[in-house]
Amino acid sequence: MAGLTLNHFLVLGLILFLLGGYCVLARRNAIGILLGIELILNAANINYVAFSFYGGQAAKYDGQVFAIFVIMLAAAEAVIGLAIVLAIYQNLRTIDVSATESLSG
């Protein structure tokens, strides 16, 4: 693996994280926000696997195990999030997060 270092993967994870963060901050569509969260979780997973790959023998698979847990939680989060989005859509006929303010009094 000549030439490839840990920093390559960390910077790639950083870029994906920032794009996901921008997506979460700027979107008004609730599904768009969920897509941004998926990007953020993928960025975190890249870091986990990269650290585990470059971390030596002691913790060789721990990072991958954590990444699997993250993927599992991402699946649960996506299912619940999309169910909530569909419930909001059934009630309000919109998924614009700035229009769903019936709790704000």
Added chain:
Amino acid sequence: MGPLITFYALALLAIVSAAITAFSRNIVHSAFALFGALAGVAGIYVLLGADFLFIIQIFIYIGGILVVTIFAVMLTQGIADVNVSNRAVGVLPALVTAGVAGGVMFYAIIHSSWYHARPGSATPTTYWIGDAFLGPYVLPFEVASLVLLAALIGAIVISRQEVRE
């Protein structure tokens, strides 16, 4: 030289797709561009010697989460007016926040002296991951099944149509 070229190709695929996801004004384009980002990340896993994670990423993310997401897009948007379906507000504050956070993190990445072992050759990982799940990680593994069950029931309860007599 080969791994470096592969890395840059996969990184380009992931970053361009993620940028389309983040900046597209059409939610359908965003959802489909996420496919490229997830596939790029899956390739990065292969580069890092994580063969099991690669297949998990393809199965669960692309085969599961992405399909569910596209289902939700189709169910909630009138396909006719998708062109204004993904408006962005507060672009400037979001860009500033992301830029500042990115600058700080980039500085931290570049100036940290990471522990950097020479990576061994990539070997099959499934045996050791299974070993870890039934060894030191058995409790989180069991709790994970509870979380998934709760998510399953919760999704059904939240999204069902109530029938009032």
